[in-house]
Amino acid sequence: QSVLTQPPSVSGAPGQRVTISCTGSSSNIGGGYDVHWYQHLPGTVPKLLIYGNTNRPSGVPDRFSGSKSGTSASLAITGLQAADEADYYCHSYDSSLRGSVFGGGTKLTVL
Amino acid sequence: QVLLVQSGAEVKKPGASVKVSCKASGYKFTDYGFNWVRQAPGQGLEWMGWISTYGDNIHYEQKLQDRVTMTTDASTNTAYMEVRSLRSDDTAVYYCARAMGAAIACDIWGQGTMVTVSS
Numbered sequence: 001q002s003v004l005t006q007p008p009s010v011s012g013a014p015g016q017r018v019t020i021s022c023t024g025s026s027s028n029i030g031g032g033y034d035v036h037w038y039q040h041l042p043g044t045v046p047k048l049l050i051y052g053n054t055n056r057p058s059g060v061p062d063r064f065s066g067s068k069s070g071t072s073a074s075l076a077i078t079g080l081q082a083a084d085e086a087d088y089y090c091h092s093y094d095s096s097l098r099g100s101v102f103g104g105g106t107k108l109t110v111l
Numbered sequence: 112q113v114l115l116v117q118s119g120a121e122v123k124k125p126g127a128s129v130k131v132s133c134k135a136s137g138y139k140f141t142d143y144g145f146n147w148v149r150q151a152p153g154q155g156l157e158w159m160g161w162i163s164t165y166g167d168n169i170h171y172e173q174k175l176q177d178r179v180t181m182t183t184d185a186s187t188n189t190a191y192m193e194v195r196s197l198r199s200d201d202t203a204v205y206y207c208a209r210a211m212g213a214a215i216a217c218d219i220w221g222q223g224t225m226v227t228v229s230s
Binding site for chain 2: 002033034036038040045046047048051052057087089091092093097098099100101102103104105
């Protein structure tokens with residue numbers, strides 16, 4: 001079990017908006033450590049979607065956005081597309097573990 | 112073009128060791144360190160550790176630190192990760208990923224190396 005908790009699955013219809021939560025504690029997200037998000041499509045390499053809580057690397061559409069508040073962070077995806085169907089992971093640092101941690105991952109299904 | 116190219120798939124017996132390489136190109140090697148991440152079949156991503164460019168600063172995941180060694184060779188722009196005393200639950204795809212620090216995002220990933228541990 002990861003110290004960063006994500007819902008196992010979320011779903012939405014094409015064009016809709018979905019959010020994926022990442023809940024931590026005072027030793028990671030709540031301790032001021034940045035949260036990053038990755039998209040992992042089957043058979044491919046994980047792709048960085050959001051870094052430093054809210055920043056998008058060049059080339060990532062603005063349909064993807066990140067936020068952070070207290071001990072939690074969220075990834076929002078608007079205008080859902082079939083191509084967005086993938087696993088999504090949050091990533092942060094934990095001072096108690098003295099290392100990085102990934103959330104358990106959330107499988108996004110586009111209905 | 113920034114690339115991380117990893118070594119090929121490995122099949123090992125329980126108790127053996129495996130060493131995965133990750134060769135970097137297209138950027139200044141000394142500006143970044145490396146995270147190593149693995150994904151067992153049907154499971155999520157698991158952080159294994161981070162190593163600085165010259166290997167003078169290393170953070171290992173606590174459960175793995177007795178069996179894992181990470182190194183770098185700046186003369187060949189290559190990072191290495193060795194796992195000893197392999198068990199069946201070490202079967203996974205192993206990734207190297209570029210990152211400036213253990214708390215920093217992984218912006219470029221290697222293609223992954225499948226390591227299968229089976230008797």
